Amino acid sequence: MKAVLFLLVLFLISVLPASAADASQVDGTGSARIAELYSDLESFDVTLYSSQPEENLTLEVSLLRPERGNEEVIAEQAFSTGIFPANTMVVKVGFWEIRNAERGAYTLKARLLEQGKVLSESESSFVYGSNSASRLQVDDLVPNSEGITVALSPNQASLFDLEYMLIDGHDVIYSTKTEKASLTSFPEAFSASWGTLLENNKEYTGRVKVRVYSPSRGFIASTENFTARDDAEITDIYQDETGASATVLGRSQVPFEGSLVFSVYELQGTSGSGSSVFVESVRERVPVLLNGDDETVEVAWKERLTEGVYRLEIELFGNNGDVIERRETIIESDLSPSNASEVSPGTGNETPGENGGNGIPGFSVAAGVAGLAMIFALFKKLH
Structure with missing residues (x-):
């Protein structure tokens, strides 16, 4: 009987903790x-x-x-x-x-x-x-496809935290903070870049939440909607009679998947106001860019531009085929038509009569063949 009672007490001890744990989960x-x-x-x-x-x-x-x-x-x-x-x-x-x-x-x-x-x-x-006026005041808020900028002005010298939020519907899809920023007497702008990819032509909301530490801890919030767009700009170009290049800088968190078109026109008049004749056009895809990325795209003309003055037009097209930027410049070539016809496609400065430097001067292929034929005939006669 004592053994049965001991086993019953041992069973109750082992079961009760498990029941208490289940109850705590049910309670929340x-x-x-x-x-x-x-x-x-x-x-x-x-x-x-x-x-x-x-x-x-x-x-x-x-x-x-x-x-x-x-x-x-x-x-x-x-x-x-x-x-x-x-x-x-x-x-x-x-x-x-x-x-x-x-x-x-x-x-x-x-x-x-x-x-x-x-x-x-x-x-x-x-x-x-x-x-009761707050120590800080939000003067302006500008979110866009690159990031968000807020202009703050102080009513008193202030220490505060800034939280930047990118919102899609009810969801905060990206946020970043600047802690213990300060303003003393003059307005100042504070900025942050989005650290996530955006979808082209989609509407988002940019929000700033300012936490002021004194005299009592409180918050100021401001929001503004914007539509994300792909964006980029041409920052540098180079051109001569052989080809051209353009450097493109991304300016959006929407992946830029555009293209560059290089078009050459020969100017007929002596001034820039004269008529022009189309020469050729080359389209090249721009590598995918995000905000702050840059890539240089190079093209070569089918033939070197002969002596004259040319207008180079460079157009940057966006994801939807729209022209984002257009640049124009001049190419001045002093290459005469006779020199252009002598240019070798291999190096660009060799003529057909020049040797690469590894042969014997004055020794032609025909002479070599003739010599081999004579040696072969002599060898056959001896045998």
């Missing part, structure tokens, strides 16, 4: 949660965190304003969070369209749900139209 330990909230009357962001991968949770957000002892719902949104990894802070962003906003206090309420079950909820309040 390790599930996704709302870690941080921010809102103004232009935009909001919700920071989510989970110790395990999550998929297709629902985020509900509401903007409320106190009204006679109650809370009036000004705006609300609900959207899927998509897929996000474990142990990573994930930021979701949304935008308000508030018209005729009134001064006063507002509250952002957020709930994170899984199939209707609330996993986490949180709220944050802010004041719109307060008389």
Whole structure:
């Protein structure tokens, strides 16, 4: 009987810890949660965190304003969070369209749900139209296909953090930070480049979030939409009677997959205003470029340009076949037609009568053949 009782106690000891662990998971330990909230009357962001991968949770957000002892719902949104990894802070962003906003206090309420079950909820309040001026002011914000630039002016000497965000829908697809930046008395522009590829002709949102440290920690946010475009520019050109080259610099995070067209026209008049006759045109593909990359493209004319003055036109075409840039310059050649006909295709400066330097001067191929024939005849006669 004592042995049976001992075995029963041992069984209960081994089972109870496992039951407690299962209960802690059911109670929400390790599930996704709302870690941080921010809102103004232009935009909001919700920071989510989970110790395990999550998929297709629902985020509900509401903007409320106190009204006679109650809370009036000004705006609300609900959207899927998509897929996000474990142990990573994930930021979701949304935008308000508030018209005729009134001064006063507002509250952002957020709930994170899984199939209707609330996993986490949180709220944050802010004041719109307060008389207390911030130490910093956003004067202008310009995002484009290269990156984002914000102009800030200080009301007082300030120390702050800058977070730059590239947003596609509700997702922050790229972000970078500048920590402990400072302004004393003059406005200044701060910039960051996008570190991710963009899709041509697609609309994105650039957002800057400024964290001010004193007198109390607070935030200022500003957003602006833009359409991503492929872009590049010609930075250097070279030309002569044998060919031409152009250096192209990428100016966008949309991969540039364009081409260059080199066209030559011979000028008939003595001045640049005279008529011109088309000579030839060469099209070359530009290697794929991103912002800050450059490549030099070279072309050679079918024949050297003879004596005269020529107009060289270089056109840079974008991904969609549109002309991004056009440059013109002059080629002046002093190569006479007679010299041009003597030019060897091999080296460009040899004539048919010249020897490569390894033969015997005055010794022709015909003479060599004749000599071999005589030696052969003599050898045959002796035998």
